Amino acid sequence: MRKKILFILLSVFSLFIYACKKETAIQETLSSFLGFKQPVNFPAPAYKMENNPVTEGGFLLGRALFYEPRLSRDNTISCGSCHIQSSGFTQHGHDVSHGIDDRLGSRNSPPIMNLAWNKTFFWDGGVFDLDLQPVNPITNPVEMDEKIENVLLKLKQMPKYNQLFKQAFGTTEITNVRMMKALSQFMVMCVSANSKYDKVMRKEDGQAFTPDELAGYSIFKDKCSGCHTEPLFTDGSFRNNGIAAGPNNDEGRYLITLNPADQYKFKVPSLRNLSYTAPYMHDGRFLTLNGVLTHYTSEVKQTPNLDPVLQQNGQPGLVISGDDKFKLLAFLKTLDDKDFVTRKDLAEQ
Amino acid sequence: MKTIYIKSILFISLCAGLSACSKKNDVQPEPSKKATLSLQFDNIVGDRNLQLNTGLYTNASGEKFTIQLLQYFISNIKVKTTADKEYTVDQDNSYFLVKESDGATQFCKVKVPEGDYKTLTFTLGVDSLRNTMDISRRTGVLDPTGGMDDGMYWGWNSGYIFFKMEGTSEQAPVDPTGVRKFRYHIGGFGGYSAPTFNNVKTITVDLSAAGIARVREGRESNVHFFVDVMKMFNGKTNISIAANPQVMFSNYSVNVANNFTSMFYHDHTEN
Numbered sequence: 363m364r365k366k367i368l369f370i371l372l373s374v375f376s377l378f379i380y381a382c383k384k385e386t387a388i389q390e391t392l393s394s395f396l397g398f399k400q401p402v403n404f405p406a407p408a409y410k411m412e413n414n415p416v417t418e419g420g421f422l423l424g425r426a427l428f429y430e431p432r433l434s435r436d437n438t439i440s441c442g443s444c445h446i447q448s449s450g451f452t453q454h455g456h457d458v459s460h461g462i463d464d465r466l467g468s469r470n471s472p473p474i475m476n477l478a479w480n481k482t483f484f485w486d487g488g489v490f491d492l493d494l495q496p497v498n499p500i501t502n503p504v505e506m507d508e509k510i511e512n513v514l515l516k517l518k519q520m521p522k523y524n525q526l527f528k529q530a531f532g533t534t535e536i537t538n539v540r541m542m543k544a545l546s547q548f549m550v551m552c553v554s555a556n557s558k559y560d561k562v563m564r565k566e567d568g569q570a571f572t573p574d575e576l577a578g579y580s581i582f583k584d585k586c587s588g589c590h591t592e593p594l595f596t597d598g599s600f601r602n603n604g605i606a607a608g609p610n611n612d613e614g615r616y617l618i619t620l621n622p623a624d625q626y627k628f629k630v631p632s633l634r635n636l637s638y639t640a641p642y643m644h645d646g647r648f649l650t651l652n653g654v655l656t657h658y659t660s661e662v663k664q665t666p667n668l669d670p671v672l673q674q675n676g677q678p679g680l681v682i683s684g685d686d687k688f689k690l691l692a693f694l695k696t697l698d699d700k701d702f703v704t705r706k707d708l709a710e711q
Numbered sequence: 712m713k714t715i716y717i718k719s720i721l722f723i724s725l726c727a728g729l730s731a732c733s734k735k736n737d738v739q740p741e742p743s744k745k746a747t748l749s750l751q752f753d754n755i756v757g758d759r760n761l762q763l764n765t766g767l768y769t770n771a772s773g774e775k776f777t778i779q780l781l782q783y784f785i786s787n788i789k790v791k792t793t794a795d796k797e798y799t800v801d802q803d804n805s806y807f808l809v810k811e812s813d814g815a816t817q818f819c820k821v822k823v824p825e826g827d828y829k830t831l832t833f834t835l836g837v838d839s840l841r842n843t844m845d846i847s848r849r850t851g852v853l854d855p856t857g858g859m860d861d862g863m864y865w866g867w868n869s870g871y872i873f874f875k876m877e878g879t880s881e882q883a884p885v886d887p888t889g890v891r892k893f894r895y896h897i898g899g900f901g902g903y904s905a906p907t908f909n910n911v912k913t914i915t916v917d918l919s920a921a922g923i924a925r926v927r928e929g930r931e932s933n934v935h936f937f938v939d940v941m942k943m944f945n946g947k948t949n950i951s952i953a954a955n956p957q958v959m960f961s962n963y964s965v966n967v968a969n970n971f972t973s974m975f976y977h978d979h980t981e982n
Binding site: 410413481482484487488489490491493494497498501502510511538539542543615617618619620621624 | 843845846847850854855856857866867868869902903904905906907908960961962
């Protein structure tokens with residue numbers, strides 16, 4: 363009798379093994395997938411995780427969609443085209459984003475980084491829910507110039523997506539809501555929290571700042587942290603930093619609120635991964651960090667709504683000596699997260 | 712004699728007819744049962760029926776225009792009985808996109824308890840709460856990914872377009888596409904992370920003058936509204952096509968939206 367039970371158990375077990383074997387590839391990733399983890403030195407995320415809990419299936423689908431050129435009208439441009447991982451998920455070397463048919467946008471591709479903590483999206487903050495964000499680049503005539511319903515039709519023709527949607531949501535049904543939720547799952551997983559700065563803060567691996575970095579850190583706290591708040595290095599606010607309007611007179615946040623006090627204000631960008639994300643500012647006008655620092659020390663223009671932080675000494679701008687700039691740049695380098703820009707799980711497969 | 716006979720027959724049949732009518736009306740409503748209430752939005756322009764593309768109309772500024780596209784959201788329907796009992800239609804089933812080009816969409820059908828309703832309240836537009844809800848709660852006409860086809864959503868500045876009217880006028884300047892077009896895309900729910908204007912309009916209509924809605928199971932009470940889009944031009948502010956050919960997300964849109972509330976006129980109710 364006992365033998366019989368043992369035999370049954372054994373056969374059931376081997377069945378399981380067989381079943382597993384069929385999906386070895388999936389199983390391997392399953393075992394290493396940890397889901398969304400809030401770094402210990404970060405605050406709670408702004409994204410409503412409870413409305414879209416990150417699962418491995420959802421993340422894998424989101425990643426496939428992120429790198430899917432069929433999201434664009436002529437199947438040439440994917441999200442990853444303008445948000446390149448090795449460039450900190452920006453489009454390196456482009457002042458403004460370069461879309462379909464070589465059309466150009468009017469603003470610099472912002473990084474897909476720590477979006478789970480973003481309260482608003484785009485340089486003007488016009489979108490307040492990450493789930494709604496992908497609609498814009500997909501339908502924008504100068505970016506992907508496609509219709510969501512066409513994208514869904516294209517995806518439905520690919521057996522791969524039936525499988526991926528099933529793994530993510532339980533059935534093969536392909537809907538816009540599922541597509542957006544999956545893209546969000548991938549994007550909130552793009553967490554950059556492994557820079558030297560983070561390790562120092564978390565006291566990991568005995569990491570410590572060099573004397574220059576440490577001096578730069580206190581200069582940062584004195585001169586920059588009013589807007590670029592730790593640990594995300596942005597307070598998510600909209601400010602006019604005195605770069606003055608460019609040729610296209612982009613009025614920034616004003617276009618969203620129509621509040622005259624918001625004219626020429628743009629969202630404060632994070633200072634993380636600056637080494638990978640040049641050029642800088644909403645229109646990519648500064649090619650180097652030196653250019654940015656020179657702006658803040660000697661080129662800030664007295665424009666309407668210039669941020670009060672930049673007019674404290676009777677004249678616009680910040681006072682930072684040459685030596686201090688050197689130290690500040692040394693500190694900013696500690697915000698580079700090599701792991702983030704090379705991680706295999708965020709890369710196109 | 713014969714005439715008296717005929718007269719009395721006529722009289723009796725008239726009475727019978729009347730009593731039949733009143734009988735129908737006397738069916739006591741059972742609020743535990745739900746039945747269909749239909750709101751018909753019949754678009755007109757001043758004294759004339761709206762005819763897309765072909766109709767030529769003149770506004771108070773003396774500008775002649777045609778209408779090529781007209782669509783708007785009706786939502787959040789609420790009713791009040793003659794005994795002042797209020798009922799709010801289940802919100803998830805209370806969003807309608809009325810399109811002039813699609814007759815079926817001009818009938819917004821909701822389920823309400825049986826009753827005699829004297830007041831109807833609805834929103835022209837989409838309430839701010841729904842504007843900020845999770846995407847999974849925004850299906851059907853509210854699908855924000857619908858793109859530019861129906862074009863009732865602003866992706867760049869998250870929010871619905873409540874009312875959209877486009878057409879041509881000799882008084883409109885030539886636009887970048889080379890035509891003399893006016894475009895009124897009116898939205899704005901008040902802003903999410905920063906306050907902006909709010910063009911959500913709640914409209915309450917007293918039905919008692921032109922006919923209360925007697926909602927009963929097995930029939931369909933149809934409240935027939937005339938929606939006079941001329942009143943969008945001619946109102947508290949006269950909207951001039953020449954001066955404001957394109958009104959979209961701008962502070963001026965508040966003037967257009969303020970004219971909306973006078974557009975709705977209850978003509979009659981079919982019970």
